[in-house]
Amino acid sequence: MHKSERLFQLVNILKSRRFAITANELANKLKISQRTIYRNIQHLQSSGVPVEGEAGTGYLIADYDLPPMMFTLEELQALLLGSKMVSAWTDPQLAASAQAAITKINAVLPEKLKQQVEELPYLVSTFSHDKAHQEITLQLRKAITNKTCIEFHYLDVNQQPSHRITDPLGLVYWGAKWTLIAYCQLRSDYREFRLDRIQSIVSLTNTFDTNPQKNLAHYIELVKAKYQTKSDDQCHQ
Structure with missing residues (x-):
């Protein structure tokens, strides 16, 4: 670890504490010697960082705005x-x-x-994300943020049309397609809708509330439990 990174981490640790932390605890967290901690504390203090305390009692830091972050x-x-x-x-x-x-x-x-x-080895494809897709995504994001109900026309996997009014809860990217996770008012249950199958969408004026049994995190937990059960069943076959 470079010295600049270590000093940045040291400041972060001190800023996160309400009470003083000893040099020994700091040394254990950063996996360096106490002697190095003392030198780093002196360096920070001489650089104008308001580190308070002393050896034997511990250190803390007063209100202080960090300089721009240094990234690896x-x-x-x-x-x-x-x-x-x-x-x-x-x-x-x-x-x-x-x-x-x-x-x-x-x-x-x-x-x-x-x-x-x-020379980043990853390429991000934009082929299937056209302007119409972006506009739908924008409308959905705003509806989710504002907890506004939406009404839309949808084509299922068999190209059968349907009309839905839902409480939009979140947008999930599964690795191939974006999916709207919503609470369907007709079915009174969670439903998934692929964004590329939404034909038209309107944001309504009425709003909705989430609760422990109706939110994105709860839906994800149900999905995890479902696939864990399937995995366990396969293991016992």
């Missing part, structure tokens, strides 16, 4: 890959924010890191 190459790659996925696969507003984030990251990268980041 893999952390930068993760951030840029995530931003590219958001830019390609979500709605126009989030895509614009993702592009702005990419621009800010690239603007402060040293030349050596820029070349390494440009």
